[in-house]
Amino acid sequence: MxxxxxxxxxxxxxxxxxxxxxxxxxxxxxxxxxxxxxxxxxxxxxxxxxxxxxxxxxxxxRRPDQARAVIAEVRALGLPPAEMLREMLLRLRAKALTEENIRLVRAMVPQSIRDEKFSQQFRGEHLERAIAEMSEVFVEIQAKGQIPADDPEVLARMFFAMISFDIYTAVARFEMFHKRTKAQVEAEFLLFLRTIGLEEPA
Missing domain, CATH: 1.10.10.60 (Homeodomain-like)
Known part of the structure; x- marks a missing residue:
């Protein structure tokens, strides 16, 4: 008790x-x-x-590794590559932009600047593991011959860049200056697909 x-x-x-x-x-x-x-x-x-x-x-x-969990959930759905990537993007953005997550990031950023050990722990336990998980997704797509054999880690970082800007503007409370619409997010995603050589979803 x-x-x-x-x-x-x-x-x-x-x-x-x-x-x-x-x-x-x-x-x-x-x-x-x-x-x-x-x-x-x-x-x-x-x-x-x-x-x-x-x-x-x-x-x-104590927080679950939300990004890796989302990636695993969507991979299990068996969607075609372009649809899978879109679903991952939408779910990851939704998780990342919750008020709960933004509040926590606001607290972590200054501490990461001051404390290198804390910063390394944050990168290692969350960011780098999520990038590694996403890299595996691109390796699988490449193995099927659906995109060129570019560095999968570079592709993963490009993918997460579509989310990191929105996190930055939310953390810095810059939404009043630039808050992207769903159409803008979709347009950026389609440009990403063309950049990596993957056909757009029907």
Whole structure:
């Protein structure tokens, strides 16, 4: 029972930290504010996370690797290559642009700039693994002779570039200056298909 209560308190503190980091930023969020929102005590927080940096690290670690999960789900559908890539793009954008995800990225960016170890962990556990997973998708398409044998990692990075700009504008709150329409996203996707030599879906 004690372990269950401690686990529940841990999750409540992580929830509160994620919300406050996203709303106020990492630097302007105090541990006292996190405890005030989550309940519990500072002593419990220090016992579970040691530092505010440790708390942010565990916020990151507990999140599922959404990009890789989406890629795996869509691959399992057995769609033709162009349709598969479109479905991946739409699902990945939807996941990436949720307010929950944008809040978390806002908190992680300044910490990544300050802390190289944290930055390497974020890249290694999320970004690079997602790129590796997407590279396998392009290897499979190439194996079927449907696109030229270009570097699959380059293709994967090009693919994710169609999403990263939207994340950047959302994180920086630049949507007021440029928020892409569905038609613009589709036009960019079709240009991507032509660039890699894949026929457009019917």
């Amino acid at each position: 004690q372990d269950q209560r401690l686990q529940a308190r841990r999750e409540a503190m992580l929830d509160a930290a994620e919300q406050l980091f996203g709303t106020h930023g990492f630097d302007d969020t105090t541990l006292s504010a996190i405890v005030a929102r989550s309940g519990g005590s500072l002593a419990t927080l220090y016992k579970l996370f040691e530092t505010k940096e440790g708390l942010l690290t565990q916020v990151l670690q």
